[in-house]
Amino acid sequence: MKIRLIVAKNIGFCFGVRRSVETVEKLLESERKVYVAGELVHNERVLNELMKKGMVLFNPHSDLPKDLKAHTVVVRAHGLPPNIVKRLEDHAGRVVDTTCPIVMDMFKTAKGLAKKHDRLYVLGDPNHPEIVALRGYVEDPIVFKDRNELEKILKMRNDNPNLKVALISQTTKDFMTFQRSLELLVKHFKCVSVNRTICDITIKREEELGELSKKSDVVMVIGSEKSSNTNKLLRIARENTKAFLVSDPHDLRRRIPEFSDGMVVSMVSGTSTPDQLVDEMIDELKKICEEVDVVWSR
Amino acid sequence: MKIRLIVAKNIGFCFGVRRSVETVEKLLESERKVYVAGELVHNERVLNELMKKGMVLFNPHSDLPKDLKAHTVVVRAHGLPPNIVKRLEDHAGRVVDTTCPIVMDMFKTAKGLAKKHDRLYVLGDPNHPEIVALRGYVEDPIVFKDRNELEKILKMRNDNPNLKVALISQTTKDFMTFQRSLELLVKHFKCVSVNRTICDITIKREEELGELSKKSDVVMVIGSEKSSNTNKLLRIARENTKAFLVSDPHDLRRRIPEFSDGMVVSMVSGTSTPDQLVDEMIDELKKICEEVDVVWSR
Numbered sequence: 001m002k003i004r005l006i007v008a009k010n011i012g013f014c015f016g017v018r019r020s021v022e023t024v025e026k027l028l029e030s031e032r033k034v035y036v037a038g039e040l041v042h043n044e045r046v047l048n049e050l051m052k053k054g055m056v057l058f059n060p061h062s063d064l065p066k067d068l069k070a071h072t073v074v075v076r077a078h079g080l081p082p083n084i085v086k087r088l089e090d091h092a093g094r095v096v097d098t099t100c101p102i103v104m105d106m107f108k109t110a111k112g113l114a115k116k117h118d119r120l121y122v123l124g125d126p127n128h129p130e131i132v133a134l135r136g137y138v139e140d141p142i143v144f145k146d147r148n149e150l151e152k153i154l155k156m157r158n159d160n161p162n163l164k165v166a167l168i169s170q171t172t173k174d175f176m177t178f179q180r181s182l183e184l185l186v187k188h189f190k191c192v193s194v195n196r197t198i199c200d201i202t203i204k205r206e207e208e209l210g211e212l213s214k215k216s217d218v219v220m221v222i223g224s225e226k227s228s229n230t231n232k233l234l235r236i237a238r239e240n241t242k243a244f245l246v247s248d249p250h251d252l253r254r255r256i257p258e259f260s261d262g263m264v265v266s267m268v269s270g271t272s273t274p275d276q277l278v279d280e281m282i283d284e285l286k287k288i289c290e291e292v293d294v295v296w297s298r
Numbered sequence: 299m300k301i302r303l304i305v306a307k308n309i310g311f312c313f314g315v316r317r318s319v320e321t322v323e324k325l326l327e328s329e330r331k332v333y334v335a336g337e338l339v340h341n342e343r344v345l346n347e348l349m350k351k352g353m354v355l356f357n358p359h360s361d362l363p364k365d366l367k368a369h370t371v372v373v374r375a376h377g378l379p380p381n382i383v384k385r386l387e388d389h390a391g392r393v394v395d396t397t398c399p400i401v402m403d404m405f406k407t408a409k410g411l412a413k414k415h416d417r418l419y420v421l422g423d424p425n426h427p428e429i430v431a432l433r434g435y436v437e438d439p440i441v442f443k444d445r446n447e448l449e450k451i452l453k454m455r456n457d458n459p460n461l462k463v464a465l466i467s468q469t470t471k472d473f474m475t476f477q478r479s480l481e482l483l484v485k486h487f488k489c490v491s492v493n494r495t496i497c498d499i500t501i502k503r504e505e506e507l508g509e510l511s512k513k514s515d516v517v518m519v520i521g522s523e524k525s526s527n528t529n530k531l532l533r534i535a536r537e538n539t540k541a542f543l544v545s546d547p548h549d550l551r552r553r554i555p556e557f558s559d560g561m562v563v564s565m566v567s568g569t570s571t572p573d574q575l576v577d578e579m580i581d582e583l584k585k586i587c588e589e590v591d592v593v594w595s596r
Contacts, residue, residue: 175485179485183477186476187477192492
């Protein structure tokens with residue numbers, strides 16, 4: 001079987017995740033044990049490898065590890081509420097904050113907007129770590145996960161249209177949903193400030209995927225089901241063509257029935273997918289399909 | 299021939315235009331001659347009647363009438379640049395400013411936004427009196443008439459996406475174009491403040507027309523070709539069904555071939571169409587079609 005494989009230009013770890021992972025790797029070169037507050041990255045393989053080397057994950061919102069004082073704690077790219085960071089600083093040997101600067105910008109933008117406006121609307125998943133952290137910066141944001149939920153909230157609250165409101169987004173939400181939500185908000189409120197806090201890199205991935213999926217028979221999205229932006233990519237791809245999620249080479253094996261001779265397959269990934277896994281997936285695909293004509297978009 | 303005629307709930311003069319016209323009528327009761335700066339209303343019939351009674355139109359941007367000092371000048375609903383109002387105050391016996399409060403709000407909003415932002419984008423027709431007046435409040439607004447023009451402007455200017463920009467609209471522009479323009483702006487700029495300065499009354503007319511046009515065989519839009527909001531209504535109606543513009547009962551006569559037995563006809567109007575003309579149109583339609591089942595939406 002011969003297939004044509006188009007590999008997305010924007011694939012593998014994003015800058016923020018890479019920085020977090022590399023920070024932990026570097027610390028583990030000199031420290032026997034490194035604590036990470038929350039899942040460092042939504043990728044089981046990467047987590048397992050680092051845990052073998054001494055990384056220990058813990059939930060910074062509950063009881064802290066007893067030996068924290070003797071170790072370094074890393075704050076992952078998703079960020080934490082400032083009071084939790086403070087608590088870690090009080091109890092840990094050292095805190096290394098690798099909050100993604102784009103995420104940190106979003107927190108600060110949210111804080112500034114909340115001060116100047118009557119309401120802050122946030123497109124986000126209520127349980128996503130970014131939103132959990134955001135609540136440490138803004139007292140009562142109105143969080144909604146999609147346009148439908150926003151519509152319900154607007155109806156239910158029936159706020160005065162003259163209130164001054166602001167809109168931001170979790171950095172990994174999709175831009176189209178953001179735009180559609182803004183549309184609703186401008187319909188309800190006369191005066192809306194909107195800050196596009198969606199990460200440009202994730203927007204670029206979406207845009208590229210939009211193009212790729214139109215010219216592909218099937219799209220392979222490499223990433224974890226746990227990753228917000230990976231699931232988003234899957235949804236976007238499915239608007240144009242067939243698409244499936246694969247988390248590792250073994251997972252890819254199960255997908256053999258999806259392939260057929262002469263197919264054009266595109267490969268994209270979430271921002272928590274390491275480059276190495278991308279390479280392994282290509283190798284695995286070569287084994288499955290025997291002949292793979294690989295086109296690198298970069 | 300029998301037709302069913304649905305008359306829109308929101309029809310006839312809008313509040314702002316009615317106030318301007320009534321002001322001139324009232325002044326003409328005690329004054330032999332009343333000057334009006336610009337076309338009082340985009341309706342030839344109304345203008346002709348008032349001119350017979352002593353209203354005189356003049357262009358406040360060029361030479362002023364020589365006898366202005368002895369008379370009252372009315373500033374129409376569309377407003378004027380503040381320096382022109384000042385000039386009239388200096389040269390006329392009296393100035394009665396009937397600028398629509400919704401339009402005046404738009405000018406003040408524009409002024410406030412221009413101060414706080416790097417760029418003020420305005421959805422509007424560059425030659426519309428509102429936009430001419432607006433330029434007296436804001437030094438260099440970026441005026442665009444539709445989404446396509448905005449797209450060209452954004453490409454040409456290629457402004458830094460980190461600039462803080464604001465978006466408003468001429469009060470009579472359509473809301474959908476406003477939303478689509480906002481979409482483009484948010485795509486280009488990270489931080490956008492949007493003020494929905496479109497008149498709620500014109501939005502209600504659009505929304506009602508959207509519903510009416512879906513259930514009608516043909517939509518009659520009463521108004522003048524010169525009126526911005528009348529043309530907008532025509533465009534909106536044509537998205538769903540056949541529609542035509544009629545300016546007076548004589549004009550309606552020419553439309554006989556458009557009617558056929560059993561038809562559902564909707565009647566809407568621009569905000570510069572007097573209620574009296576609406577009544578005359580209904581009477582004329584009754585003459586043309588013999589049997590008209592009139593349904594008043596109000």
